[in-house]
Amino acid sequence: MLNYILRRLLIALPSLLGISVVLFTVLALAPGDPFEDLANNPSVPPEVRMALRVQFGLDDPIWQRYLSWLSSMFQGNWGFSFVSRINVDQLILQRLPVTLVVIGLSQLLAMLVALPVGILSAAKPYSWFDRIASTLAFVGFSLPTFFTGVIFILFFSIYLGWFPFVYRSDLSATGLDWWWQQFRQSIMPITVLGLFQAASMMRYVRSAVLDVIRLDYVTTARSKGLAERTVITKHVVRNALIPVVTLVALQMPAVFGGAIVTEQIFRIPGIGSLLIDAILRNDTPVIMAVTFVFSCLVIFFNLMADLLYGWLDPRISYR
Amino acid sequence: MQEITQVQLAPELDKPRVSTTPWAEAWRRFQRHRLAYWSLWLLSALVLVVLLGPLFYKVGINDIDFKARLASPTAAHIFGTDDLGRDLLARMLYGGRISLAVGLAAMLMAITVGVLVGSVAGMARGWVDSLLMWLTDLFLSLPQLPLLLLLIFLFREPLKAAFGLEAGVFILIVVVIGGFRWMPVARLVRAQFFSLREKEFVEAARALGASTTRQVLRHILPNSLGPVIVAATIDVAAAIIAESTLSFLGLGFPPDIPTWGRILYDSRDYMDMALHWALFPGMAIFLTVLTINFIGDGLRDALDPRRVL
Numbered sequence: 292m293l294n295y296i297l298r299r300l301l302i303a304l305p306s307l308l309g310i311s312v313v314l315f316t317v318l319a320l321a322p323g324d325p326f327e328d329l330a331n332n333p334s335v336p337p338e339v340r341m342a343l344r345v346q347f348g349l350d351d352p353i354w355q356r357y358l359s360w361l362s363s364m365f366q367g368n369w370g371f372s373f374v375s376r377i378n379v380d381q382l383i384l385q386r387l388p389v390t391l392v393v394i395g396l397s398q399l400l401a402m403l404v405a406l407p408v409g410i411l412s413a414a415k416p417y418s419w420f421d422r423i424a425s426t427l428a429f430v431g432f433s434l435p436t437f438f439t440g441v442i443f444i445l446f447f448s449i450y451l452g453w454f455p456f457v458y459r460s461d462l463s464a465t466g467l468d469w470w471w472q473q474f475r476q477s478i479m480p481i482t483v484l485g486l487f488q489a490a491s492m493m494r495y496v497r498s499a500v501l502d503v504i505r506l507d508y509v510t511t512a513r514s515k516g517l518a519e520r521t522v523i524t525k526h527v528v529r530n531a532l533i534p535v536v537t538l539v540a541l542q543m544p545a546v547f548g549g550a551i552v553t554e555q556i557f558r559i560p561g562i563g564s565l566l567i568d569a570i571l572r573n574d575t576p577v578i579m580a581v582t583f584v585f586s587c588l589v590i591f592f593n594l595m596a597d598l599l600y601g602w603l604d605p606r607i608s609y610r
Numbered sequence: 611m612q613e614i615t616q617v618q619l620a621p622e623l624d625k626p627r628v629s630t631t632p633w634a635e636a637w638r639r640f641q642r643h644r645l646a647y648w649s650l651w652l653l654s655a656l657v658l659v660v661l662l663g664p665l666f667y668k669v670g671i672n673d674i675d676f677k678a679r680l681a682s683p684t685a686a687h688i689f690g691t692d693d694l695g696r697d698l699l700a701r702m703l704y705g706g707r708i709s710l711a712v713g714l715a716a717m718l719m720a721i722t723v724g725v726l727v728g729s730v731a732g733m734a735r736g737w738v739d740s741l742l743m744w745l746t747d748l749f750l751s752l753p754q755l756p757l758l759l760l761l762i763f764l765f766r767e768p769l770k771a772a773f774g775l776e777a778g779v780f781i782l783i784v785v786v787i788g789g790f791r792w793m794p795v796a797r798l799v800r801a802q803f804f805s806l807r808e809k810e811f812v813e814a815a816r817a818l819g820a821s822t823t824r825q826v827l828r829h830i831l832p833n834s835l836g837p838v839i840v841a842a843t844i845d846v847a848a849a850i851i852a853e854s855t856l857s858f859l860g861l862g863f864p865p866d867i868p869t870w871g872r873i874l875y876d877s878r879d880y881m882d883m884a885l886h887w888a889l890f891p892g893m894a895i896f897l898t899v900l901t902i903n904f905i906g907d908g909l910r911d912a913l914d915p916r917r918v919l
Contacts, residue, residue, distance in 0.1 A: 309748045317761060433900035435851050437858040438892040441874065445881055445888070541750070548755030552855055566756055567859055570763045582760050585753035593751055
């Protein structure tokens with residue numbers, strides 16, 4: 292098992308390096324000069340600008356720039372935000388927990404919806420329940436999150452007035468009241484993101500269960516006289532959920548995309564809205580760092596899924 | 611002699627057997643998926659309205675009517691107006707063309723790259739295959755939306771300078787969206803190639819001395835088209851969503867080009883006063899994407915010959 296974990300880690304490392312190469316290439320290929328502002332500033336003489344270029348190594352060969360960029364990334368030296376005037380790693384650490392909580396809770400909600408609906412649909416394929424659930428799933432992943440978010444705000448915040456539509460990180464309440472207010476302001480973003488995820492997850496669960504339910508051992512379980520309920524929960528679902536783990540991990544890039552949009556709609560101070568703000572204000576160090584953090588998260592979740600898969604499925608060899 | 615001829619006379623059939631082409635058979639199967647069938651009609655109607663609508667509905671997208679600011683749908687403005695009194699129907703007809711064009715172009719790009727990578731990997735095998743598949747996996751694990759935003763942030767200005775405002779942004783968005791959607795197609799095509807290249811009919815072609823190019827173009831590729839067509843359909847929907855998302859984040863087309871996502875973005879600050887402004891573009895995106903997804907599902911059933919329908 293340890294061997295397997297090490298091997299997976301060794302596979303994840305090149306992908307991380309690959310992503311860093313992609314990121315760096317994009318940045319290096321991009322036209323424009325970080326010292327462009329200085330060039331237009333008459334009070335900065337050209338010699339100072341040139342000296343700055345040399346000091347920051349902008350005239351070095353590209354591989355040398357890549358190596359120095361990579362080593363500073365790994366040392367946690369991510370630069371300085373032009374706009375917020377604090378270090379980028381601090382800024383991201385402030386914002387990351389909110390994003391992870393929203394993503395985590397919405398994934399939980401997605402599972403709570405998708406698992407029972409998907410299993411019930413597959414237990415009676417082409418029944419009325421299945422048809423309605425499948426159609427709703429199609430509707431669910433055809434509704435872009437920005438549109439559902441807008442509709443939720445229109446209906447629940449403006450028409451009914453139940454929930455606030457701006458997420459506030461500086462709630463003045465304390466104790467139980469704080470939790471209540473936190474719940475009220477988090478419920479809409481989590482539902483928007485969770486239902487979007489649930490739609491595609493439900494289809495995965497359904498097809499995974501359908502693949503297992505026609506296997507011989509399930510027929511055996513039925514002919515032993517077990518109740519249908521026991522067959523489904525004890526025999527089918529446990530095996531069907533193994534591939535779902537991988538599919539959920541493969542969805543992570545899409546989840547982050549949805550999280551960026553949701554954070555932007557509900558003005559949640561997470562790293563997604565940080566990214567958008569940074570782009571709108573040309574804050575390059577923050578943009579690079581956030582993109583890199585998102586890449587690391589994706590790889591991390593893929594790694595977790597691989598490990599979980601190896602643990603769940605004894606047929607996987609650990610070599 | 612006489613008797614034998616009589617025995618050979620077959621009883622007359624009720625209906626003469628008609629031979630069907632594979633495409634006719636696929637169409638018959640497609641029609642049995644009712645939702646997909648009706649989606650096809652709805653989508654065709656939508657596309658026709660978007661393409662031909664401006665010929666009949668002659669209101670400029672930038673005609674300002676201050677007397678009817680934020681007006682609800684009326685006879686004069688069928689879909690109402692925005693905060694400057696611009697007609698929403700005219701703007702949506704214009705934006706629809708862009709959304710559809712972006713979807714189709716990005717799909718073509720993704721399919722071309724995907725088929726190319728997949729077939730090279732499937733035919734070459736060995737280290738070329740390993741390298742290409744590693745690249746595919748790498749692209750699959752890239753966080754797409756952040757990178758999309760990053761690329762647009764970095765390359766928008768120079769492309770705008772090189773190709774003009776609309777064309778520059780269009781090329782950028784299509785290339786970037788297309789460049790992030792080819793991976794599933796590449797995997798599909800590679801898997802198809804792996805199984806098809808060992809089939810007897812390809813072996814026969816090889817034995818007759820067909821070159822690799824001919825084997826691929828005449829024998830393997832046409833037989834692996836089914837899943838590719840399905841993926842292409844769904845890619846159009848994904849590209850439309852991606853474009854609207856970018857526009858909605860304020861990072862897609864510039865403000866004076868009213869794509870559906872952009873109209874929705876502009877409407878955010880007036881939601882409590884002008885409900886229609888957000889609802890119409892949102893519904894347009896939703897209906898287009900939903901019908902395309904249903905059609906993709908129908909095609910999946912129709913183009914899979916192993917499925918009994």
